[in-house]
Amino acid sequence: MCIRDSPVTLSKAGLCYNAETNSIEDRIRDWLVDMPEQGFLFPAFQDRNTDIHRLLYYSKNAKELCPDITEQLLGCVQPIPAPQQKESFQTIIEDTLGEECVYDVVRNIHENLNEMIEEQKESGEPLELDKMQEDIPMKHEIIHTIFERGGENTAFAQYFVGQSYLNMLSTEQVPVGCVTFAPGCRNHWHIHRAARGGGQILLVTAGRGWYQEWGEAPRALRPGDVVNIPPNVKHWHGAAVDSAFQHLAVEVPGEGSQNEWCEPVDAAAYRALETLTGGTDNQ
Numbered sequence: 001m002c003i004r005d006s007p008v009t010l011s012k013a014g015l016c017y018n019a020e021t022n023s024i025e026d027r028i029r030d031w032l033v034d035m036p037e038q039g040f041l042f043p044a045f046q047d048r049n050t051d052i053h054r055l056l057y058y059s060k061n062a063k064e065l066c067p068d069i070t071e072q073l074l075g076c077v078q079p080i081p082a083p084q085q086k087e088s089f090q091t092i093i094e095d096t097l098g099e100e101c102v103y104d105v106v107r108n109i110h111e112n113l114n115e116m117i118e119e120q121k122e123s124g125e126p127l128e129l130d131k132m133q134e135d136i137p138m139k140h141e142i143i144h145t146i147f148e149r150g151g152e153n154t155a156f157a158q159y160f161v162g163q164s165y166l167n168m169l170s171t172e173q174v175p176v177g178c179v180t181f182a183p184g185c186r187n188h189w190h191i192h193r194a195a196r197g198g199g200q201i202l203l204v205t206a207g208r209g210w211y212q213e214w215g216e217a218p219r220a221l222r223p224g225d226v227v228n229i230p231p232n233v234k235h236w237h238g239a240a241v242d243s244a245f246q247h248l249a250v251e252v253p254g255e256g257s258q259n260e261w262c263e264p265v266d267a268a269a270y271r272a273l274e275t276l277t278g279g280t281d282n283q
Contacts, residue, residue, distance in 0.1 A: 007034045007037065012029075013027070013029060014026075015027060036060065038059050040058070042056070044056045093109065108183060145180075145206040148167050149180045149246075150167025150178060152164075156187075159187055159190065160188070160238075161185065161187075162184050163185055164180065164181050166178070167180075169248070174253065175251040178246065178247075179246065180206075180244065181244060183242055183243055183244050186210070186237065186239060187236055189234055189236045189264070190234070190235070190259055190261045190262055191232060191233065191235075191259070192233075193232060193256070193258050193260050194256055195256035196255040198252055198254025198256075198257045199228070199231040199233075200249060201226065201227065202221075202227035202237065202247045202249060203226055203248040204226070204245075205247060206245070206246040207222075207244045208220070208221065208239070209238055209247070210237065210240065218273055220276075241270075
């Protein structure tokens with residue numbers, strides 16, 4: 001054990017009983033060693049056993065750590081303090097979600113992280129999140145999909161609200177793309193223009209999302225659902241507020257086919273979808 005900055009204070013004045021003189025006297029004041037401000041414990045004690053591979057660093061005040069000690073003495077960098085980790089995490093969430101940083105989405109993120117931490121405890125290793133992780137965080141569970149998520153959908157990012165990913169499964173014969181939406185992500189209103197034929201077919205593979213045509217009621221989407229999108233019809237589709245979403249987008253061959261991107265979906269109208277009881281289920 002190594003103790004640093006252990007303050008010494010004089011004991012408090014008081015009275016005591018002297019049995020030899022049978023009298024009450026002033027108590028002798030002593031110099032006492034208080035709890036150390038900082039210190040090390042080696043070897044560390046974990047699971048009722050000594051661990052020679054770990055060292056415990058102690059600070060009386062978590063807000064007043066001394067990084068110079070660990071860097072110069074141990075040659076390592078201190079972990080970020082919990083309050084700073086919390087503040088950094090909140091900043092990342094706010095910057096990533098933007099206007100969609102609402103209570104339900106943030107709660108869903110925390111629930112999923114807590115579940116992942118509990119599952120990881122059995123391995124004994126700390127939880128690490130990979131940016132390219134193929135598991136899609138869902139409300140109350142982690143779902144798995146057979147299709148890789150792909151890279152960030154930068155080519156069409158300007159036509160999406162939130163983070164999306166694109167994996168082109170086929171670019172020959174019939175184009176087929178796997179599109180993954182983070183919770184709260186959706187594309188803008190758009191139209192698949194075609195002089196003849198054309199349109200698009202959506203095959204839902206994971207998560208929970210929405211599809212809506214202009215002037216029609218929104219339709220809730222779940223794995224196994226199929227959406228036939230006619231050509232020249234204004235529509236949008238995307239994830240639910242608190243759930244990731246994935247579908248295959250099959251481009252129907254047509255003459256003069258091109259996409260026309262329109263305005264974003266109204267944010268208030270989108271959030272109001274969560275008050276519906278599943279939308280419409282017509283195919």
